[in-house]
Amino acid sequence: MKKIYSLIISSLLTLSSFGQSQGSDSLNINKDLKFKYEALIIPGVLIGYGVIGLESHTLKDINTDTKNEIKEHIDKKFTIDDFSQYSAFLSVYALNAAGIKGKNNFKDRTIILTSAYLIMGTTVNVIKMTGNEMRPDGTSNNSFPSGHTATAFMGAEFLYQEYKDVSIWYGVSGYLVAAGTGFFRMYNDRHWFSDVAAGAGIGILSTKIAYWLHPVTKKIFKKKENLNGVILPVYNGREYGLAMAVSF
Template identity: 80%
Template structure:
């Protein structure tokens, strides 16, 4: 199953490639996170792979071969990906609740997460609605890109940025979970490998952009708001699982 391992390796590579020395002060503001062009390399490659995969016969063959190889080992479908996609960013709040302080306080990390989710969700939904890639199981033509994978990798990068100064293993664990989410999207016959690659790139890039633009949002919208309260709750509409966030400030 060598082809399947590419997804996990790409997640680990993203963590290592983005590693940069930072101050370990848990109260350090995200305003100190400078824009670096090198940070665009990994997500751009992943997104580019997915886009090229829409037309390239070679990459389409890789999609088909990966699907065939996975199907040979399927016993029954597992819906863990419906939940694991959220676990990466929820773990940031769980760690803080357990007393393990990250880079930002509740207000700043929540604003960053909301920004990343908005960027990621908008990008994924616009592309899905304007595209016509059929899912592997033939149920719909909005396969590209993988929204579950984008959410998981958005959260993995969020976890990495918040806790890389505490321990890089938090980020590595987050990327492993995100890679697992992408694998199960293919295992459950919901996405092609190229869908998963593009979703991973969009998720990572969305979080990076959220950190880069946070100083602007902080100064324009929350400059005088010292406290921010909110709650994240699971929702289910009869077909899909999700999360709802309510914030007061």
């Protein structure tokens, strides 16, 4: 099981340096890739904490203590996390619609967001399907990592990257909402603290990788003049969410 998690996390890190060893035809692309190893520190620590938390008795005790502490103050459940997970990346489009321009145009930022969502979603779902971590409420054994939290932090990093040159407070607000999403996943007894930590790390890293790979993905879609997309609400009988479809 540890080998599976290590392989998946390693694949995330490998994606971030995609194209580094390509031939002469990709030299121009490689020059555009702006990979920064120091940017791996925070998401790496978060992911590492979550993975170690699967085996460490000390971190499992922290999970249990956190759950019990929150449970003492629970009056009823709030499903706000089903919606707040999407608020940060939707804010990027709302701000642009309001005339507050970010770093990229509609096409480029949508390519970046789609790449980040695919990286994050694939990573989270593969780990969930190969894992066996029981949720705190005992409903299923796919607790690790938190997909809601991963989505929220993916969006928070996306908001930060698009608007950090306008005002850092946009990014701060996005991360506060993302942290709140993670808290409510624990508050609603759906995830352990280590699940939330790993989800946050995966979300942040997925967006960073998407920006690092953007010089590559932009060249792939450079001949596509039209980009259409739709975001629709979905409900699976238990949880609400959004489905995104993009055509190039």
